[in-house]
Ligand SMILES: [Zn+2]
Ligand SMILES: [Zn+2]
């Protein structure tokens with residue numbers, strides 16, 4: 001984020017003795033003549049007007065005011081001697097600065113109602129147009145604090161019941177799985193399936209930033225997208241700025257600044273490259289005890305990929321079929337059709353253990 005200055009605006013201070021609002025540059029109250037005390041802060045004026053007069057700009061940029069260590073008079077930051085008593089300002093206290101006073105107000109502050117006669121005055125007035133009473137600062141509306149979220153007890157009870165039901169269902173499920181039954185069964189039929197993946201060269205589509213694309217790729221289409229944010233402008237970037245805000249300069253003025261950054265755009269493209277990848281699968285199946293790998297005829301540039309095998313054995317348990325599946329060919333070879341086995345079957349009807357029949 002880069003800070004951008006939009007210029008200076010004059011602040012105001014309110015006299016603690018007569019409640020009159022005074023322009024930031026004025027050192028003694030325009031109504032009662034009291035000097036501005038050190039602890040009376042500057043606040044945002046009724047209107048944020050960019051300072052254009054030479055004198056105002058000089059004051060705004062002269063740094064935080066210095067208070068005379070001898071007579072407490074407010075002096076500009078560039079002064080070396082007190083304007084009132086001539087005392088040396090070297091040991092004087094500087095006014096605090098750098099605080100964010102508020103966001104830029106685009107319109108004028110709301111009207112002020114006179115406390116004494118009830119007349120409505122424009123916010124820029126410092127004295128009532130009817131009775132001449134000083135018009136202090138009106139409180140600006142503050143954002144309401146969010147109310148804390150409380151849990152509804154009704155929902156908590158329902159939630160607890162639902163949780164208990166889920167726990168119950170889960171434990172039933174596990175019980176079902178662990179309870180097993182022993183059965184004598186006969187192998188009624190068997191089948192096998194063996195597959196080999198064929199690998200070949202073919203185009204694969206990817207997408208990436210234009211400068212990340214491999215040289216041998218074929219680019220099909222590109223579109224402009226936000227690639228990142230930067231504090232500096234570049235070839236293809238667009239500036240975005242936040243709401244301007246006022247930073248107290250300690251001199252009766254505030255600098256209006258804006259935090260800005262650049263959205264950097266770039267081409268994001270779809271492209272394809274030729275890569276070795278699966279282009280097909282060949283299978284062989286059978287219902288005998290002689291599983292074979294399928295015969296392959298490869299074209300030029302093709303090669304064999306991953307092999308896989310699955311074997312299914314169907315047992316007859318009291319007239320019902322129970323299927324067992326394995327990927328181990330040695331295990332498969334034991335289950336010749338017609339042979340007898342002792343099966344452990346769980347509550348879901350799955351085989352969990354197989355032993356030769358006694
Ligand atoms: Zn006053
Ligand atoms: Zn002095």
Ligand SMILES: [Zn+2]
Pocket residue numbers: 114115116117118119128129130131132133
């Ligand atoms: Zn009035």
